[in-house]
Amino acid sequence: MSFEVTILGASSATPTSTRNVSAQLVHLLGRFFLFDCGEGTQIQLRRFGVKMQKINYICISHLHGDHYLGLMGLLSTMSLLNRKKELLIFAPKGLESILNLHLKLSYSVLSFPINFIEFNTSKMKKIFEDDVFELFSFGLRHRIPCWGFKLLEKQRPRHVLKDMIEKHKIPYSAIHAIKSGKNYTTECGQLLRNESLTSKPYKPRSYAYCSDTMPFDNLIDFIFDVDVLYHDATFHSNLSEKAKSTFHSTAKQAGIVASKANVKKLILGHFSSRYKNLDILKQDAKSEFENVDIAKEGETWKLQKTYD
Template sequence: MKFEVTILGSSSATPVYNRNPTAQLLNCNEKFYLIDCGEGTQQQLIRYGFKANKIDYIFISHLHGDHYFGLIGLLSSLHLNGRIKPMYIFAPAALEEILALQFKHSETVIRYPIEFVATQTDTPARIFENADLSVDTFVLNHRIPCTGFSFVQKKRLRKLMIEKLESEEIPVEYYPLLKRGVDLDLPDGRVLLNADYTTDSERPRKYCYCSDTLFDEGYLESIKNCDTLYHEATFLHEMLDRANQTHHTTALQAAEVAKITGAVKLLIGHFSSRYKSLQPLLDEARTVFEDTELAIEGITYPI
């Protein structure tokens, strides 16, 4: 099953040449989940060949503008392009008021339902679940209330050994039970041991998104053992005082988080506009956690 994330924006606070404010697009089994929506996100979707109307779920970590200023434009464009299916938005409660005010004063009546779910910014919670994955929040330590998101695949049904089943003329009506791991007694007296006719499905994968935060042990338990960890890395460690002042993380600290929590791979992003070259941030992180990559816009990373 496809499980991958495409970086749409990787800059902090303000856009710079070739770097846009934060946004990511998660693809799980061809269902699309937008994570944060900085200014210009809909243009980035067009640039990288994604259809905005395929997005049904939007997750906003907090209400600093570089994480949601692109949302009103995206929602408005979907309205103008004739969307009728619901859009589900998971975000701090105040965003519902912000959107209502924008639509009120532009005299815009959105033609499709917006289902708004207010996130709890003071305690972890499961906020979404479907047949493909579950989504949990965890509390981050930023200047204003902020949550991260953990996306965990659901365990898939077992895989059938189709050729063996067909060669032994096992009726297809038994296939669903075999996929669920059931041993079967057939009417003709045969006993089908599930392990003889199926194999286990792939291990569910986990993607954790750590938006703006100080290095804080409070969220480490929530992101343990993820396959891919995205963590903000706004500054080099030489600017630790500035990172602490603004409630951000350094590249070195992001790598320490990945190491402590047992991540398989680390993506760093949310880069300060002061850095024209990102290589020093990557080099710094790799001194602690070798399997680190830069979150580069337009690149799709398998999880």
């Protein structure tokens, strides 16, 4: 019942000798999402033992190079490995043209189909769903059009209590209805209330990814109450003017956003290469919000299950 985030890169603008540019893998119940795909992402996937063909969905936040320049290489390798499965790419307008031009000029044809879905609003919008998740995009505030993403798990069915099923010899054919909340009447007419046959499912978990943004009021509504928030923390608050002029956030501002949005955990990322020791950014955010982690490449955060 996994919902986990693995950081593949958290450096802003340029890679350093110890940090790669933006990319992360999110795994939710057998679905694999790649949020951004900076240069070198396919190497990071290899380094951390992720099978790249498992990726079903790629979400590109914006067309600054540190967020998408690894895409052509990744798609090319997927094709060389003879991928057949369709790949969904959610991206700003223009990325499809860039990739198509590249393929055309290199006389290349990918071994698999890509379904491009372009963002067409800065409002909160559901861009995809299946039976276990909903994926939303929302506009961020950056130098060029840029989007954040929210991945929301759907409510799980009630958990059937095995010992009660055995005790009352309930047939397998009745389980589906019981999971969906129905009562059950035994052959001898005894009514068994659903609450006695099942336990409550855990609360749906949620994750938000805010790659490059300066703070703005609507952001709080977009990400309110998520379990885990990944947020731009390019600078320390002693460089707040630089953060403002480049449309980024300070770690302290990320802490303020996390606090106002009532999230449970904040992961700071997109660090300027000037910071060798990231602890000062952690302390900067901690002045506003307690539960802060620094995005470290190869580390995985598991979203915990909670019950009402």
